[in-house]
Amino acid sequence: MLRFFLLAAVALVGAESARAQHAARNSQLHALFAEEWERGLREIPENASYQGDNRYNDRWTDLSLEAIARREAADKAALDKLRTIDRAALSPADQMNYDTFEWQLQRTVARQGFREYLQPIGHQGGPQTADGLAEVLPFASIKDYRDWLKRLEALPTVIDQTITLLGEGVKAGNVPPRVLMQRVPAQIAAQVINDPTKSPFYRPFIRFADSIPTTERAGLQEQAKQIILARVVPAYRKLGEFFESQYLPKTRDGIAVTDLPNGRAYYDFLAGYYTTTDLNAEQIHKIGLEEVARIRAEMEKIKTETGFKGSLTEFFTYLRTDPQFFHKTPDALLTAYRALSKRIDPELVKVFKTIPRMPYGVRPIPDNIAPDTTTAYYQPGASDGTRPGYYYVNLYKPEVRPTWEMMPLSLHEAVPGHHFQFARGLEMPDAPMFRRTAYFVAYGEGWGLYAEQLGYEMGLYTDPYDRMGQLAYEMWRAVRLVVDTGMHSQGWSRERAIEYFTDNAPKTRQDIVNEIDRYIGTPGQALAYKIGQMRISALRAKAVRELGPKFDLRAFNDAVLETGSVPLEALERHIDAWIESEQTGSGEAGAVPGSNR
Template structure:
């Protein structure tokens, strides 16, 4: 065989391999599209949040049969995924394969803990069904009629929740009483004597021009009838069930370890949320080390501010001095919006790519504000028809210090969650599950890392703003200690509250709400600091390796260009990125642990 024939043969082999890779990738992406559709059908609320209106007239089916069907579908999906030959996939499709496999494997492992038998939370549950109006468009008559159908279906949804709650009572799967004591007031807020006062009536208080005046009156009348004849009686009955049966049976303990198979459950939660194999003991130790480091930095800022007292006295000053608080909810909202406007023009200092999707600042709904966190982010619709929103808590302005606003806004809005979610939606050629992925360690780690980018953008010129950044970093470090403390080491709720208060200037109300959140959601809060530490470590590694070639804007873009992924996947990507910037051959990827192919 002459040299020309050999080259031609090698080209034919390469083209054949490329064709096989393309065919397998097409099949895989068709599978992902099928799975995405399954998810939308199984969770109408998730479909609504994504901007898909097809299922806006219904709630998720919480019957035992539907739950079992969803669990079986996850098991079948994993088996189908393993039918693909991973070796025939492109590197991008291998990343998609590995990511979806990770999600399915943990969804299946989670099934044995039967979380659905604890269907009521003080931060979410059937008493807050109305909250979905925040993501619904209400652009035309159909949207209002879909909402009327959901109102009509509220009694059936509450009956399903009661049935699950009773099964949980029988099997000893009960939430802590200290949290459930918050719920009666939330249920009572749904029992109104005037339909216009119901949170479910909110969409009917205003209409777009596309809905004629005579139709508006018809819609309002039907909404009022459904609320008074269906919704209110259903919540009144649900309240009786909760107050008379469920609340008295709630458990006195707070630790996840006290649930049936509780230790295994907490270990699973810690691994799931951090996307690592760190143990509770290791995470607790990391937390203690970080608390000590941040405490030292706080002492320096206290001295810069010219405060002469102790750290405890400085915390009291920060929690109580009138200069740090707005007097009204309206003034507080305007202050949040002003802070966001300060951030926006500085983003080009640390990013080469700015996402196209806009964001806005909204108040957290009044009916949930007393029992929820200081702020949160609601992602935009995946089709771009709804912006992202930064929701801020205006309840009791006298406990919402202004020194926390900069760090909080950097985390929840830009360049934190809004950048992370919006850039994910812009991933080219990625399946929808990748565009909308939310791995907590990556996503919340990015949010905490984004707070620190305020220094690179020149936004922490005031010592009190710097204390706010340290307070927020301390908040996430304290989480490592108190979450593992309560769920794995026998800490009481009171001990956790006191430890938090001793090491943070956050107000008592915020501290209590946070501790109760960790009790309610074991392991989730561990992900923030673990994720931020990994991203910061990768930044330092890149800076050291690249020296004068290191570009912070390019690094930040590189972190976001993967979308939300497990931390080990992010690390592999950044290591390859460093090698590429340095002009080196990228390292060989680790072999997949998958059994696929």
């Protein structure tokens, strides 16, 4: 008996020691997560502002070559530090955290070799659109306004650093396509004004929150006017002159990313990075061609259902041009988007058990970027809950914004698409911040496209034109697989890509040209949507097949979102575990940090 108690005591001590080591490993890992999160906020202050962290609202990211080198060295050091932690000794939840963090860091370090910082200006963003940051700032205190004034004071430094990077890009032959950069001079010119109150940077000073004393307002306005005229406008004038006379003539004639130094390896990297798979360009192109053919057949059925007598090409022209499909004014279009969102909201309980707590709103895309940007986008809420999510809609030229696209667009960008995905991620209370705010494109955009299709279960596609809109949006993402790989790996011209898009989808030419230019400017990113959606849909089909009558769509959708944004391989492992738990009735899917399951 004594020997039994001694053995038991030894086993107990051993178990306690193992638990202590386990806790120490977990603590070491989370300390690294917290350290890197803070470094990211400190070194990229704009990201801190987007997260609702206002500590760095008085500064911009340091774009000097020295600061870039320091950040790259710190990324490598973080990866080395992560690998000193014994993954096998971690809890299942922290193994997922470890794997996700390692995936991100490995690719952050790998892409350093492509020197992306040498192209600091794109046709959809750069210092010429820096005023857009004000959209997410609180402007609820005098300090908020003074922080913005400090940022305005510092803009000339940012622009000088940008000019240096542009010059280095020219030396290295790392420059963007001219067809995109021809859009940029007008964007820069919009910042060069004579009346400071017309500057986009002045917008926060037009209307003050009630919390700002009236005695302070005139002084803040006067400071803003002086800084804009003395600092901001001259800096943008300098950028404009440099851009048009020295940079634009040196941009490249070709559109393929493979024209860049080491460009083919770069495109292979981007395809893997965005899709989180090992699919190559040729495989993705083939998948795209197959999906385009499948969806065209479905479109033919819808065309027949509407009673339209012409060809599918003629039907597309009808959808693009008939006045019944368009609102006449920007205000009418915005009102319609807001009403549509309210129509969607009460139907969400049909396909989800868990509704995120964070609200969302609908806003117009700012006028100064609307002509060159996409149909809509989503801006996540602040990580501390102090700012809701926003669904931004493009009101530029309402005559090219058809009503039949509004339902799938809203399901994708707002609810239950990106808003659910980001808001649910923030509601993982035990997960590290990098997991709560993560954005893997294949998961996030795959979910958005999958969410468009949930409109059927929600009873929202009530007529054939709505259903045509859903197919048009799915076709849009299938076409991307073909034209992105076509332009960047198979020698397609911009005109051929536009023609292929036009032949296979009813989106208007304004959108099609903007989309093709987006794929030229951000190669590989557009591949993630359809690949991600197909993987999520395949997981759903697998769950239906293996669970039979036990399958619950609401529970499946919750299970997809409860991981937060992860690489597709991690999502597949999680859903496999969820299926097993549903089969056994255990109700536990496994390692999900912060899960409410």
